[in-house]
Structure formats: structure tokens, C-alpha cells
Amino acid sequence: GEDVEQSLFLSVREGDSSVINCTYTDSSSTYLYWYKQEPGAGLQLLTYIFSNMDMKQDQRLTVLLNKKDKHLSLRIADTQTGDSAIYFCAEIPMNTGFQKLVFGTGTRLLVSP
Amino acid sequence: EPEVTQTPSHQVTQMGQEVILRCVPISNHLYFYWYRQILGQKVEFLVSFYNNEISEKSEIFDDQFSVERPDGSNFTLKIRSTKLEDSAMYFCASSEAPRNYGYTFGSGTRLTVV
Numbered sequence: 001g002e003d004v005e006q007s008l009f010l011s012v013r014e015g016d017s018s019v020i021n022c023t024y025t026d027s028s029s030t031y032l033y034w035y036k037q038e039p040g041a042g043l044q045l046l047t048y049i050f051s052n053m054d055m056k057q058d059q060r061l062t063v064l065l066n067k068k069d070k071h072l073s074l075r076i077a078d079t080q081t082g083d084s085a086i087y088f089c090a091e092i093p094m095n096t097g098f099q100k101l102v103f104g105t106g107t108r109l110l111v112s113p
Numbered sequence: 114e115p116e117v118t119q120t121p122s123h124q125v126t127q128m129g130q131e132v133i134l135r136c137v138p139i140s141n142h143l144y145f146y147w148y149r150q151i152l153g154q155k156v157e158f159l160v161s162f163y164n165n166e167i168s169e170k171s172e173i174f175d176d177q178f179s180v181e182r183p184d185g186s187n188f189t190l191k192i193r194s195t196k197l198e199d200s201a202m203y204f205c206a207s208s209e210a211p212r213n214y215g216y217t218f219g220s221g222t223r224l225t226v227v
Contacts, residue, residue, distance in 0.1 A: 099211035
């Protein structure tokens with residue numbers, strides 16, 4: 001199947017770290033992505049990781065990949081109120097010939113002051 | 114930074130009417146997509162388009178739906194006879210090389226069928 005699962009909700013205080021988790025199904029996926037959706041807005045590509053990497057750091061964002069467990073996480077350091085949004089992980093399974101992006105269920109991050 | 118442009122941002126239509134949602138992908142991109150997101154739900158794949166033809170479509174993309182790239186810049190999604198359950202946010206996306214760079218999404222068209 002193509003189910004990508006995420007926890008639905010995460011609440012943190014400003015300045016804390018946030019960790020958003022995702023499990024995916026296709027172990028052959030080459031790239032895994034994190035998208036951010038602010039209220040009423042489109043989907044913004046935040047970062048992505050190639051499947052031969054364990055970790056990728058990009059300023060406040062750290063992506064960890066555990067291929068054995070098919071587990072992906074996004075850590076946001078020093079979380080700000082502007083980080084409040086829905087975060088989607090996504091994969092492009094190898095069995096999709098034309099590279100269809102499959103999204104997770106989305107995690108709503110709420111950052112309180 | 115190049116962006117994908119969608120118009121209109123919000124469309125209200127009566128059940129049974131035809132709607133056309135418009136998108137201008139990034140100019141050097143080759144792969145084009147439509148996705149939809151019913152309020153509070155997952156982002157669902159509708160259709161992919163490459164080399165001037167549909168390359169893949171989902172079960173949602175039935176005979177009521179069609180896509181066109183009429184003039185080499187616009188990419189449209191038409192719904193022939195809208196139903197209440199078509200109410201959703203529709204996202205257009207384009208990509209130069211999806212596995213390498215992911216997609217760039219437009220800001221979406223919110224379709225409300227009444």
C-alpha cells in the first residue's frame with residue numbers, strides 16, 4: 001500500500017524543540033520530503049532527504065531517517081509561533097512510473113508563546 | 114524565486130455546473146500534477162501529466178475530470194458537472210525532476226460547490 005502515517009497533533013511552547021514523526025511504506029523510495037502548509041496557504045517544500053542518508057541538517061531543521069524501520073522525523077529547533085502549521089511528510093514510491101508524490105496524513109503543530 | 118500560479122483563489126459554483134481551474138506552472142518544468150485536499154483531510158493525488166498526456170490518474174479522477182495544457186504555459190483542470198463532494202482545495206504542482214527536487218505547489222484554488 002501507499003499509506004504514510006503521522007501523528008495528528010503536536011503542541012509545544014515557543015523556544016522548545018518540536019519533533020514530528022512519520023512512518024512510510026515503500027522502502028524503495030529514493031527521496032522523502034517534508035512540506036509545510038500554513039493556514040489557507042499552499043504546500044511549501046521545507047526539506048528533503050535522500051534515502052542513502054541518515055540525517056540532514058538545514059538551519060533549524062534536522063531530518064532523521066531510519067530506513068530499517070521506515071521512520072522519518074523532522075526536528076525543529078527553537079520553535080517559533082510562526083512555525084505553527086500543518087507538516088506533511090511525503091514520498092515518491094519507486095513503483096510510480098511518473099513520480100507521484102504520496103502524502104502523509106499531516107501533523108498540526110501548535111506553538112504557544 | 115519561480116512559482117506556480119493558480120487562479121482563481123476561490124471559486125463558488127452551483128452543483129451540476131462546469132468549472133475550470135487554471136494553473137501556470139514554472140516555465141522549464143516538464144511534469145505537472147493536480148492534487149486536492151478536502152477540508153481537514155489528506156492531500157490526495159488526482160492526476161499527473163507529462164509529454165502532453167496524462168501519465169497517471171487516481172480513482173478520484175473519473176470521467177467528470179479532464180486536464181489540458183492548451184498553449185504550452187497554462188495547465189487546466191476541468192470538472193464537467195460538479196458535485197457537493199468536489200468541494201475542496203485543489204493544488205497544482207510542477208516539477209523539473211520530481212525525485213531530485215520534489216514539486217513546487219501553487220497556493221491552491223478553494224472550490225465550493227453549493
